[in-house]
Amino acid sequence: MEPVKRHYIPSYRSDISFSPDKVFFTSDTHFCHANVIEYSLRPFNDIDEMNEALIRNWNAVVPRDGIVFHLGDFCFGKNKEWNGILDRLHGTIHLILGNHDLRMAQHDIMARFASVLLESRIHVGTRWIWLHHFPMLCYAHERWDWQLFGHIHTNPRNNNIMSLERMGMLMPNQYDVGVDNNNFTPVSFRQLEEIIQYQVETGKRWVAERD
Secondary structure, three states, rough: OOOOOOOOOEEEEEEEEEOOOEEEEEEEEEOOHHHHHHHOOOOOOOHHHHHHHHHHHHHHOOOOOOOOOOEEOOEEOHHHHHHHHHHHOOOEEEEOOOOOOOOHHOOOHHHHHHHEEEEEEEOOOOEEEEEEEOOOOOOOOOOOOOOEOOOOOOOOOOOOOHHHHHHHHOOOOEEEOEEEOOOOOOEHHHHHHHHHHHHHHHHHOHHOOOO
């Protein structure tokens, strides 16, 4: 059995600022998770094909000096699987813990990330962005311009785990950055500016209209 060291996981930070040009967001990669292929109707035959596509897409857009905020459900397996994936990904990665990540939250692998939090508010360009694994229908923190989330596996191929009625309750400045909703690729801050502007101006969800 792998040794487990106890680490303190801060719940929240709101004092971090980043330049907008090399910041990316993603979620719900589910590396090494076979069941997610069927569950989310991902167009892959097996884990190896899925992992390779996700890594290839990630490295195609994220430079080696990029900054990536992963909003949870990063990988299945133990330290070996996590290390094998992290060794191949570009960028400095900040992890917002998802429900599936909690099983690894006390393992040494967490030291591979620049930060590990339950949620965070960051400042990018002129925007305050609240990062959480879940879409929030109410909030109690300081002001934020956008809320980015994952968890619900929004995609045009599958009914996600959040009903359409509840999706309609989300505000136009909220967006699912999960890979199922974004062609299995991290989304840049500049792309999000366009996406959220579209949602605010039209009142339509980007995923429903992009195709």
